[in-house]
Amino acid sequence: MTPARDPVSPPVALAIAGSDAGGGAGVQADLKAMTAHGAFGTSVVTATTAQNTRGVRDVHAVPPAHVASQCDAVFDDFDVGAVKTGMLATAETVETVTGLVATVEAPVVVDPVMVAASGDRLLSQEAEAAYDGLIGAATLVTPNADEAEVLVGEPVETPADAERAGRDLVGAGADAALVKGGHVGDGERVTDTLVVGSKEGDDADSIALRFENPRVETEATHGSGCALSSAIAARLARGEQLREAVAAAVDGMGAAIRRGYDVGEGPGAVNPTAFDGGA
Ligand SMILES: Cc1ncc(COP(=O)(O)O)c(N)n1
Numbered sequence: 429m430t431p432a433r434d435p436v437s438p439p440v441a442l443a444i445a446g447s448d449a450g451g452g453a454g455v456q457a458d459l460k461a462m463t464a465h466g467a468f469g470t471s472v473v474t475a476t477t478a479q480n481t482r483g484v485r486d487v488h489a490v491p492p493a494h495v496a497s498q499c500d501a502v503f504d505d506f507d508v509g510a511v512k513t514g515m516l517a518t519a520e521t522v523e524t525v526t527g528l529v530a531t532v533e534a535p536v537v538v539d540p541v542m543v544a545a546s547g548d549r550l551l552s553q554e555a556e557a558a559y560d561g562l563i564g565a566a567t568l569v570t571p572n573a574d575e576a577e578v579l580v581g582e583p584v585e586t587p588a589d590a591e592r593a594g595r596d597l598v599g600a601g602a603d604a605a606l607v608k609g610g611h612v613g614d615g616e617r618v619t620d621t622l623v624v625g626s627k628e629g630d631d632a633d634s635i636a637l638r639f640e641n642p643r644v645e646t647e648a649t650h651g652s653g654c655a656l657s658s659a660i661a662a663r664l665a666r667g668e669q670l671r672e673a674v675a676a677a678v679d680g681m682g683a684a685i686r687r688g689y690d691v692g693e694g695p696g697a698v699n700p701t702a703f704d705g706g707a
Pocket residue numbers: 445446447448453454455477479514515541543544545546550649650651652653654
Protein backbone atom coordinates (compact mmCIF):
# COMPACT_ATOMS: atom_id res chain seq x y z
CA MET A 429 0.00 0.00 0.00
CA THR A 430 1.17 3.56 -0.66
CA PRO A 431 1.94 5.25 2.65
CA ALA A 432 -0.41 8.12 3.54
CA ARG A 433 0.80 11.58 2.63
CA ASP A 434 2.35 13.17 5.68
CA PRO A 435 2.86 16.87 4.93
CA VAL A 436 4.40 19.34 7.36
CA SER A 437 3.73 23.08 7.60
CA PRO A 438 7.09 24.72 8.25
CA PRO A 439 7.50 28.42 8.87
CA VAL A 440 8.17 30.28 5.61
CA ALA A 441 11.08 32.64 4.97
CA LEU A 442 11.71 34.74 1.86
CA ALA A 443 15.08 35.58 0.30
CA ILE A 444 15.14 38.60 -2.03
CA ALA A 445 18.58 38.18 -3.55
CA GLY A 446 20.74 37.46 -6.58
CA SER A 447 21.43 34.08 -8.15
CA ASP A 448 25.01 32.75 -8.07
CA ALA A 449 25.43 30.34 -10.99
CA GLY A 450 28.24 28.68 -9.03
CA GLY A 451 25.89 27.86 -6.16
CA GLY A 452 28.12 29.08 -3.32
CA ALA A 453 26.38 32.35 -2.43
CA GLY A 454 23.17 34.24 -3.30
CA VAL A 455 19.76 32.55 -3.31
CA GLN A 456 21.41 29.16 -3.67
CA ALA A 457 23.14 29.59 -0.28
CA ASP A 458 20.04 31.28 1.17
CA LEU A 459 17.75 28.34 0.42
CA LYS A 460 20.24 25.82 1.84
CA ALA A 461 20.61 27.84 5.05
CA MET A 462 16.86 28.35 5.43
CA THR A 463 16.25 24.61 5.05
CA ALA A 464 19.03 23.75 7.51
CA HIS A 465 17.66 26.21 10.08
CA GLY A 466 14.12 24.88 9.89
CA ALA A 467 12.21 27.12 7.46
CA PHE A 468 10.71 26.65 4.00
CA GLY A 469 12.61 29.02 1.73
CA THR A 470 10.96 31.07 -0.99
CA SER A 471 13.09 33.22 -3.28
CA VAL A 472 12.68 36.38 -5.32
CA VAL A 473 15.57 36.79 -7.76
CA THR A 474 16.84 40.36 -8.22
CA ALA A 475 19.72 39.58 -10.59
CA THR A 476 21.43 36.63 -12.15
CA THR A 477 25.20 36.48 -11.97
CA ALA A 478 27.49 34.51 -14.25
CA GLN A 479 29.68 33.57 -11.30
CA ASN A 480 31.80 30.73 -9.99
CA THR A 481 34.22 30.25 -7.09
CA ARG A 482 36.79 32.38 -8.95
CA GLY A 483 34.69 35.48 -9.54
CA VAL A 484 31.77 37.24 -11.20
CA ARG A 485 31.87 37.44 -15.01
CA ASP A 486 28.58 39.10 -15.79
CA VAL A 487 25.52 40.47 -14.00
CA HIS A 488 22.01 40.70 -15.40
CA ALA A 489 19.66 42.75 -13.23
CA VAL A 490 16.02 41.66 -13.23
CA PRO A 491 13.68 44.60 -14.01
CA PRO A 492 12.35 46.05 -10.72
CA ALA A 493 8.73 45.55 -11.87
CA HIS A 494 9.41 41.82 -12.16
CA VAL A 495 11.07 41.79 -8.72
CA ALA A 496 7.83 43.35 -7.44
CA SER A 497 5.62 40.79 -9.19
CA GLN A 498 7.70 37.89 -7.81
CA CYS A 499 7.21 39.37 -4.32
CA ASP A 500 3.46 39.72 -4.93
CA ALA A 501 3.27 36.06 -6.00
CA VAL A 502 4.97 34.97 -2.77
CA PHE A 503 3.05 37.26 -0.42
CA ASP A 504 -0.30 36.41 -2.10
CA ASP A 505 0.13 32.74 -1.32
CA PHE A 506 2.38 32.29 1.73
CA ASP A 507 2.31 33.43 5.31
CA VAL A 508 5.87 34.81 5.20
CA GLY A 509 7.40 34.74 8.69
CA ALA A 510 10.62 36.62 7.85
CA VAL A 511 12.36 38.24 4.89
CA LYS A 512 16.04 38.60 4.08
CA THR A 513 17.48 40.80 1.40
CA GLY A 514 20.83 40.14 -0.27
CA MET A 515 22.23 41.39 -3.59
CA LEU A 516 19.90 44.09 -4.91
CA ALA A 517 22.17 45.24 -7.78
CA THR A 518 20.68 48.66 -8.63
CA ALA A 519 19.29 51.76 -6.90
CA GLU A 520 15.87 51.13 -8.52
CA THR A 521 15.72 47.63 -7.06
CA VAL A 522 16.83 48.86 -3.62
CA GLU A 523 13.98 51.42 -3.76
CA THR A 524 11.41 48.89 -5.03
CA VAL A 525 12.35 46.40 -2.29
CA THR A 526 12.26 49.17 0.34
CA GLY A 527 8.68 49.99 -0.69
CA LEU A 528 7.68 46.31 -0.58
CA VAL A 529 9.19 45.44 2.79
CA ALA A 530 7.85 48.61 4.41
CA THR A 531 4.35 47.13 3.98
CA VAL A 532 5.08 43.70 5.51
CA GLU A 533 4.63 42.78 9.16
CA ALA A 534 7.35 40.12 9.11
CA PRO A 535 10.86 40.89 10.40
CA VAL A 536 13.29 41.99 7.67
CA VAL A 537 17.01 41.09 7.75
CA VAL A 538 19.00 43.33 5.39
CA ASP A 539 22.39 41.96 4.28
CA PRO A 540 23.74 45.01 2.41
CA VAL A 541 25.67 43.06 -0.23
CA MET A 542 28.02 45.40 -2.11
CA VAL A 543 31.14 43.53 -3.20
CA ALA A 544 31.65 39.75 -3.61
CA ALA A 545 34.38 37.91 -1.68
CA SER A 546 36.18 37.76 -5.07
CA GLY A 547 36.30 41.59 -5.11
CA ASP A 548 33.70 42.04 -7.88
CA ARG A 549 30.99 44.68 -7.40
CA LEU A 550 27.45 43.40 -6.84
CA LEU A 551 25.82 46.80 -6.23
CA SER A 552 26.21 49.83 -8.45
CA GLN A 553 28.04 52.64 -6.63
CA GLU A 554 25.07 55.04 -7.06
CA ALA A 555 22.88 52.51 -5.25
CA GLU A 556 24.84 52.80 -1.98
CA ALA A 557 22.96 55.97 -1.00
CA ALA A 558 19.62 54.28 -1.72
CA TYR A 559 20.28 51.94 1.23
CA ASP A 560 19.31 54.67 3.73
CA GLY A 561 15.61 53.91 3.21
CA LEU A 562 16.02 50.14 3.45
CA ILE A 563 18.02 50.44 6.67
CA GLY A 564 15.13 52.43 8.11
CA ALA A 565 12.81 49.48 7.34
CA ALA A 566 15.17 46.79 8.70
CA THR A 567 14.65 44.68 11.79
CA LEU A 568 18.34 43.79 11.52
CA VAL A 569 21.08 44.97 9.16
CA THR A 570 24.13 42.67 8.83
CA PRO A 571 27.06 44.53 7.22
CA ASN A 572 30.64 43.32 7.23
CA ALA A 573 33.20 45.96 8.21
CA ASP A 574 33.64 47.25 4.63
CA GLU A 575 29.89 47.59 4.11
CA ALA A 576 29.48 49.25 7.52
CA GLU A 577 32.15 51.80 6.53
CA VAL A 578 30.24 52.66 3.36
CA LEU A 579 26.91 52.87 5.19
CA VAL A 580 28.07 55.04 8.11
CA GLY A 581 30.97 56.87 6.41
CA GLU A 582 33.50 56.06 9.17
CA PRO A 583 36.37 53.52 9.24
CA VAL A 584 35.57 50.20 10.94
CA GLU A 585 38.86 48.66 12.03
CA THR A 586 38.31 47.56 15.64
CA PRO A 587 35.47 46.06 17.70
CA ALA A 588 34.96 49.55 19.21
CA ASP A 589 34.51 50.98 15.69
CA ALA A 590 32.08 48.15 14.90
CA GLU A 591 30.03 49.02 17.97
CA ARG A 592 29.97 52.70 16.99
CA ALA A 593 28.90 51.79 13.45
CA GLY A 594 26.19 49.52 14.84
CA ARG A 595 24.87 52.35 17.01
CA ASP A 596 24.89 54.67 13.96
CA LEU A 597 22.88 52.15 11.93
CA VAL A 598 20.36 51.89 14.77
CA GLY A 599 20.31 55.70 14.88
CA ALA A 600 19.56 55.61 11.13
CA GLY A 601 16.42 53.57 11.81
CA ALA A 602 17.34 49.86 11.91
CA ASP A 603 15.95 48.06 14.98
CA ALA A 604 19.31 46.31 15.34
CA ALA A 605 22.66 45.92 13.56
CA LEU A 606 25.09 42.98 13.46
CA VAL A 607 28.50 44.24 12.34
CA LYS A 608 30.48 41.17 11.30
CA GLY A 609 34.11 40.97 12.33
CA GLY A 610 35.55 38.57 9.76
CA HIS A 611 37.19 41.48 7.88
CA VAL A 612 38.35 43.25 11.07
CA GLY A 613 42.04 42.55 11.69
CA ASP A 614 43.63 39.11 11.39
CA GLY A 615 43.76 38.09 15.04
CA GLU A 616 43.03 34.63 16.35
CA ARG A 617 39.49 35.58 17.29
CA VAL A 618 36.64 37.09 15.30
CA THR A 619 34.27 39.46 17.08
CA ASP A 620 30.79 40.06 15.69
CA THR A 621 28.98 42.98 17.34
CA LEU A 622 25.21 43.11 17.75
CA VAL A 623 23.68 46.47 18.67
CA VAL A 624 19.99 46.35 19.57
CA GLY A 625 18.12 49.64 19.74
CA SER A 626 15.76 50.46 22.58
CA LYS A 627 12.07 50.12 21.75
CA GLU A 628 11.66 53.80 22.66
CA GLY A 629 14.17 54.69 19.97
CA ASP A 630 16.59 56.40 22.38
CA ASP A 631 20.10 55.65 21.03
CA ALA A 632 21.67 55.99 24.47
CA ASP A 633 19.66 52.96 25.64
CA SER A 634 20.79 50.65 22.84
CA ILE A 635 22.57 47.49 23.96
CA ALA A 636 25.78 46.09 22.43
CA LEU A 637 26.62 42.39 22.60
CA ARG A 638 29.81 40.79 21.34
CA PHE A 639 30.08 37.28 19.93
CA GLU A 640 33.68 36.03 19.96
CA ASN A 641 34.75 32.95 18.06
CA PRO A 642 38.07 31.46 17.00
CA ARG A 643 39.06 32.58 13.49
CA VAL A 644 39.02 29.68 11.02
CA GLU A 645 42.07 29.94 8.76
CA THR A 646 40.57 29.74 5.27
CA GLU A 647 39.86 31.81 2.20
CA ALA A 648 36.72 29.77 1.52
CA THR A 649 34.25 32.24 3.01
CA HIS A 650 32.24 32.72 -0.19
CA GLY A 651 28.56 32.66 0.78
CA SER A 652 29.12 33.25 4.50
CA GLY A 653 27.15 36.52 4.68
CA CYS A 654 24.28 35.03 2.66
CA ALA A 655 24.14 31.90 4.83
CA LEU A 656 24.30 33.87 8.09
CA SER A 657 21.53 36.35 7.25
CA SER A 658 19.33 33.53 5.92
CA ALA A 659 19.90 31.42 9.02
CA ILE A 660 18.82 34.41 11.15
CA ALA A 661 15.73 34.98 8.96
CA ALA A 662 14.78 31.28 9.18
CA ARG A 663 15.06 31.39 12.97
CA LEU A 664 13.01 34.60 13.17
CA ALA A 665 10.37 32.93 10.96
CA ARG A 666 10.29 30.10 13.52
CA GLY A 667 9.47 32.64 16.22
CA GLU A 668 12.85 32.96 17.92
CA GLN A 669 13.71 36.29 19.52
CA LEU A 670 16.30 38.39 17.68
CA ARG A 671 19.18 37.82 20.12
CA GLU A 672 18.52 34.08 20.29
CA ALA A 673 18.31 33.83 16.48
CA VAL A 674 21.54 35.81 15.98
CA ALA A 675 23.44 33.84 18.64
CA ALA A 676 22.42 30.48 17.12
CA ALA A 677 23.16 31.57 13.56
CA VAL A 678 26.58 33.07 14.46
CA ASP A 679 27.38 29.87 16.34
CA GLY A 680 26.42 27.80 13.30
CA MET A 681 28.79 29.72 11.01
CA GLY A 682 31.84 28.13 12.67
CA ALA A 683 30.81 24.71 11.36
CA ALA A 684 29.63 26.16 8.03
CA ILE A 685 33.13 27.59 7.47
CA ARG A 686 35.12 24.68 8.99
CA ARG A 687 33.15 22.12 7.00
CA GLY A 688 33.07 24.26 3.86
CA TYR A 689 32.87 22.91 0.33
CA ASP A 690 36.11 22.45 -1.60
CA VAL A 691 34.46 22.91 -4.99
CA GLY A 692 35.61 24.70 -8.14
CA GLU A 693 39.10 26.03 -8.82
CA GLY A 694 38.70 29.07 -6.53
CA PRO A 695 38.82 29.17 -2.74
CA GLY A 696 35.59 27.13 -2.33
CA ALA A 697 32.48 28.07 -0.40
CA VAL A 698 30.88 27.72 3.02
CA ASN A 699 28.50 24.86 3.73
CA PRO A 700 25.26 26.51 4.91
CA THR A 701 23.83 23.13 5.91
CA ALA A 702 26.62 22.35 8.40
CA PHE A 703 26.00 23.80 11.80
CA ASP A 704 26.33 22.54 15.34
CA GLY A 705 22.95 22.45 17.01
CA GLY A 706 19.62 21.17 15.81
CA ALA A 707 17.07 23.24 13.91
C1 LIG B 1 24.49 36.54 -6.06
C2 LIG B 1 25.44 36.84 -4.95
N1 LIG B 1 24.98 37.32 -3.78
C3 LIG B 1 25.83 37.58 -2.78
C4 LIG B 1 27.17 37.36 -2.91
C5 LIG B 1 28.11 37.72 -1.80
O1 LIG B 1 28.76 36.62 -1.30
P1 LIG B 1 30.33 36.64 -1.02
O2 LIG B 1 30.71 37.99 -0.49
O3 LIG B 1 30.52 35.59 -0.01
O4 LIG B 1 30.99 36.36 -2.35
C6 LIG B 1 27.63 36.85 -4.14
N2 LIG B 1 28.95 36.61 -4.37
N3 LIG B 1 26.75 36.60 -5.15
